[in-house]
Every structure is written in C-alpha cells, then in structure tokens.
Amino acid sequence: MRYLIEKFGKINTSVLFLCIIFLIFELIGHRHGETSIEDVLFFPAIFGFFSCVTIFVIAIILRSLLMKNEDYYDD
Amino acid sequence: MINFPPGFIMIIGALLIPFLPHILRQIYMLVLILISAYALTLGFGLHTKITLMDIEFILFQSDPLTLPFAIIFHVAAVLNVIYGAHVKHWNQHMAIMSYSGAAIAAVHAGDLFTLFVWWEATAITSVFLIFAGKTNKSYGAAFRYLIVQIGSGMFLLAGAILLMSETGNAEFRNFNINSLYGQLIFIAFGIKAAFPLLNGWLQDSYPEASEIGTVALSVFTTKLAIFCFAKSFAGTEILILIGVIMTFFPMFFAIIENDLRRVLTYCLNTQLGFMIVAIGVGTELAINGAVAHAIVHILYKGLLFMGMGAVLYRTRTCKASELGGLFKYMPITAICTIIGAVSLSAFPLFSGFVTKTLILSALGKEGLVFAYFMLLFSSAGVLIYSGIRVPFFAFFANESNIKSKESPLNMIIAMIIASILCILIGILPSYFYEILPYQIQYQPYDFSHVIGQLQLLTFAAFAFICLWHFKIYPPELNSTVLNSDWIYRKMLPGILLPISDLINNINKKIERFFEFIFIFIKKFFANTMIKNKVFDREVGQDTLIVVQLFIILLIFIFVWKIYL
Numbered sequence: 001m002r003y004l005i006e007k008f009g010k011i012n013t014s015v016l017f018l019c020i021i022f023l024i025f026e027l028i029g030h031r032h033g034e035t036s037i038e039d040v041l042f043f044p045a046i047f048g049f050f051s052c053v054t055i056f057v058i059a060i061i062l063r064s065l066l067m068k069n070e071d072y073y074d075d
Numbered sequence: 076m077i078n079f080p081p082g083f084i085m086i087i088g089a090l091l092i093p094f095l096p097h098i099l100r101q102i103y104m105l106v107l108i109l110i111s112a113y114a115l116t117l118g119f120g121l122h123t124k125i126t127l128m129d130i131e132f133i134l135f136q137s138d139p140l141t142l143p144f145a146i147i148f149h150v151a152a153v154l155n156v157i158y159g160a161h162v163k164h165w166n167q168h169m170a171i172m173s174y175s176g177a178a179i180a181a182v183h184a185g186d187l188f189t190l191f192v193w194w195e196a197t198a199i200t201s202v203f204l205i206f207a208g209k210t211n212k213s214y215g216a217a218f219r220y221l222i223v224q225i226g227s228g229m230f231l232l233a234g235a236i237l238l239m240s241e242t243g244n245a246e247f248r249n250f251n252i253n254s255l256y257g258q259l260i261f262i263a264f265g266i267k268a269a270f271p272l273l274n275g276w277l278q279d280s281y282p283e284a285s286e287i288g289t290v291a292l293s294v295f296t297t298k299l300a301i302f303c304f305a306k307s308f309a310g311t312e313i314l315i316l317i318g319v320i321m322t323f324f325p326m327f328f329a330i331i332e333n334d335l336r337r338v339l340t341y342c343l344n345t346q347l348g349f350m351i352v353a354i355g356v357g358t359e360l361a362i363n364g365a366v367a368h369a370i371v372h373i374l375y376k377g378l379l380f381m382g383m384g385a386v387l388y389r390t391r392t393c394k395a396s397e398l399g400g401l402f403k404y405m406p407i408t409a410i411c412t413i414i415g416a417v418s419l420s421a422f423p424l425f426s427g428f429v430t431k432t433l434i435l436s437a438l439g440k441e442g443l444v445f446a447y448f449m450l451l452f453s454s455a456g457v458l459i460y461s462g463i464r465v466p467f468f469a470f471f472a473n474e475s476n477i478k479s480k481e482s483p484l485n486m487i488i489a490m491i492i493a494s495i496l497c498i499l500i501g502i503l504p505s506y507f508y509e510i511l512p513y514q515i516q517y518q519p520y521d522f523s524h525v526i527g528q529l530q531l532l533t534f535a536a537f538a539f540i541c542l543w544h545f546k547i548y549p550p551e552l553n554s555t556v557l558n559s560d561w562i563y564r565k566m567l568p569g570i571l572l573p574i575s576d577l578i579n580n581i582n583k584k585i586e587r588f589f590e591f592i593f594i595f596i597k598k599f600f601a602n603t604m605i606k607n608k609v610f611d612r613e614v615g616q617d618t619l620i621v622v623q624l625f626i627i628l629l630i631f632i633f634v635w636k637i638y639l
Binding site for chain 1: 438555
C-alpha cells in the first residue's frame, strides 16, 4: 500500500482502489445492461478503459494533422 | 390588457441600464428577470396574438415544452447577473439582459416570423459580449459570429416565407424534413445547434468573449436551437446520425486543444450531440431526456465556464500550457469547477447522471445499439477531455509561476448556487423530472445504472492516469487547432484571393487594350480635323448639319415602319 502511494501518489492509488471496489460490487450484485452485450462481466470497465485509450490514439494522430502555430490565423 | 411575452420586459428594460449607478443596476436587472418570470404563471395556452397586414403573429404561447426552457433561461439569467456583478461598465450588462430576454421571448414565439425576429435579436445582442473580449482576435471572431448567425436567420426567414406561401400560415410547429421549407428551417436550426462542419463559429467565437460573456453565450444560443429542434423535428431520424457524429467528432479536438475555454466549447458541442440524438429518437422518454439534459447542461457547463472565467479574470490566461497549481490560491473556484466537471462526467448523485441515463435508456428501449454505444463511448471520453483535463490543468498539474487571489465574491456566490443546483438535481431527480414535458416514471438510481456508470468512469480515469504516469500523454503546447472554421478563414480566401487577383489582372489588361483603341481612334479623328479634311472646323459645321438631318430622317423612317 505504502509502496503504491509512494510510487503513484495518493489520488492515483485511490482511483485504482475504487476501480477494484466497483469490480467487486459487480460480483456481489447482478448488473444488467440496456443491450445483451453489456451483460458480459466487467463490460463497462473494459469499455471505459479502451474507449479512453482509443480516443487518445486518434487524438495523437490528429494532433500532427490539425495542430498549427498559435498565430496561424494572424498571418 | 396585452400580455407581453416573458423576456420582452428584459429587452425593453435593458435600455435603462446605462443610466443607472452600478449597485442599483444589479438590483434593477434582477427585478426585471423576476417580472419576466412572473409571466410564466399565466399557464399553458395562447396568450398574445396580433394581426399586422393580414398576417397573424403569435407573440406569446406556452406549452409543456416551453416551460422547462423558460425556467432554466430565467435561472441562468439570474446567475449571469450575479456572476458579472463586479463589472462596472454597463455595456456587457445591457447585452446580457437583452440577449437573455430575446432568447426567452424566442422560446414563446408561436410563429416563424416572430421566432425570426428574436432569433436575429439573440445574434445582434450577443455579439457585443464577444467584442467585449477587447482583443484583435475577439473583434475578428465577433464579425464572423455575426455573419454566421445572421446567415442562419436568413435560412429561417426563407423557410418561413416558403411555408407561408405554401400553407397560408407560418405557425411554429412540427415540420416535415422532406419539404423545401422544412430543409431550410432545419439548416437554420442546425447552424445554431453547431452541427458537424457548421460548428466552426462556436469554437471560434465563444472563447474569445469576455469572461462573463462566455458564460452567458454558453447558455442561450445553442439551447434555443435545441428547443426549436425538439419542437419542430422531434422523431426525425437523420438527427440520430447527426447527433452521433456530434458526440464523438469534437472529442478529439478537445483533447489536443490548449485553451481550456475552447476545450469546453468542444465539450459543449458533444453534449449538444446527446440532445440531438434524443430528439431524433423522438419518444416521450427521449424528448424528456433531451430537455432534461439541456437544463442540466446549462447549469454544469455554465459552472465550468464560470470557473474558467474566474481563472481568466485573475490570471489573464486560460491556456493549459500556462496554468497549473492554482488550487492553493483559488480553492473555492477549484471545488466548484470540480463539481461542474463531475456533473458533466455524469457521476451518480450529480446532475449529468440523471439525464444521461434517461437518454441512454431511451436509445436502449428503441434498440438503437450503434447510437447507444457511440454515446457510451462519448460518455467515457467526456470524463477525460473535460471532466479531468480542465480542472487538472487549471488547478493541479504542473506548478506554474502564476500567483493569484481567490475569485471575487459575486463570482463565488454564482458558482456556489450553480453547484448546489447540480447536486440537488442529482440527489432529487424525481422533483426535477416533474418539470419535463411528459410525465413519466423513471428511476435512474438502480444497481445496474450506478455500477455500470461508476465502472465506466473509474476505468476511463484509470486509463488517463496510466497515460499520464507513463508519459504517453502528449505535452500541452501553445497552438491553434484547425476546425471547420478553417474553411472560411483559410481555404476559401486561399482559393478566392488568387482568383480575384487573376480577374484583376485580366481586367487591367482589357482596360489597357481599350485605352490603346481609344487613343488610336482619337489620333485618327485628330488627323481628320486638320485643314481641308472632313472635320475641319469650317467644313465640319456643314458636315454636322448633314449628319443631324440624316439621323432625323432615320428616326422618322424607324417610327413610320413600326407604328404605321
């Protein structure tokens, strides 16, 4: 625990613990979604994580295309 | 007695604002809003109608759809007045008062011509808030904003005139997208709702406005468009597709954008997408979702803009690359901004959650799986690019050298009120659902919704932490991110300027050619005027008489041939 806090900081460690707690909650109760795919175990967690990574990957690609100097329009 | 529409008194009353001393002015504005809100007690129905030149203008009508928008517009107007109370000059106060009044009056318009008048009034009054940014960039942005907004009004007017000529009246009602007038009106609303590729004005102009101006702007214009769509195009399927594109397309721009107020405008755009999707679905649950989301969005986005406005006011910058570590100087502002960000991210017990689940449930019930997952995808994204990024880079992240004071008291009061509203709606959704257009039973707080949403958000946050910790997250740089306004700011000038230069060159060459011909003719006649030639001064008199007689003869023959 202390190792985690030292390495990642308080906030990051608490987010990690929250993640684990919400996963455990799902095992205790029965979660069902609006669609059948969502009923897969830990679906929202997996979906949330990979959505975020996907958005970053696309954003980093777009960064090289769309990012210009600050005074781009002032010329 | 004629019942003036709500908002009208605010527009007329705004004319007195310049003549009042500062404190009295603030009280006067609050009183104006209260008087305007009193008109809402008249209940549903048609209240005011006038006939001019055989055309009926419905100035004031209200129904279950107008009421929630009218309430939130009044609440937002009050928050704007409180938030801007530190500004001593009258110009922005006058603009905000008349702008909010015009938007409220527009909601109560019963025909398209009345709507058009208020539609343009919102554009003309709000542009002063962008001018109030007082930079060269804001002047340019203000003019572009005005052109786009007035242009949208022209589409609306064209649609209204066509509708009038086809059906004999221009009632503001449900329209068919397959008719030409329907399409024109759709485009008019679409421009104001910042549809994909029509959204450039939004990100271009809002962040250039003054700190109090952006808060006011974020409330009215786009939400007025959402109201109009809900009233006129509910259940139009194409809106689902457009809305889905809106929810994810601006997301990537928001991540690479450096100006935090501009990040919020991209975020605003994605949230408009949620509402547009729900309107496209068109069921009672979905329309309730769209209206509810518009209301809470006004509150939490207003709150976020207030937080960033306060940062801008104190530090004179809103750039992620220049900010950081402000939490210790502005703790209350930071906490309020975080509440706005948490509401936006739709954490349970906060306002965003009770409205996003409404929309997602409506999509699930209709079996619109693709749209459902796209919105879920966007829900995860919004946490990152706005929910975490905005408060993180402003108040935490890297230590900057900026030192500042806490925000002025009036700003803090406005932010606290907005924060309380965000939390109250989240905790007591059943009271909030009562003001929505349709009375439905819906329970957002069940195990599946709550745990599903918490997992989605915490793991998205965890992904952000991983990316940040392992330094995959790209550094914040001072930059300009290209958006659809690039089309009219760079591409069109890039094409049209060379063409215009080419036409100018051709024109000059043609001019020179004719000049040459004229000189040639002049020389020729000059030669004929020397002594003993046809146009010699003495001989010329006789020649002229002969020519004149000949012309009269020709005219005579011409007239004779035609008429006799």
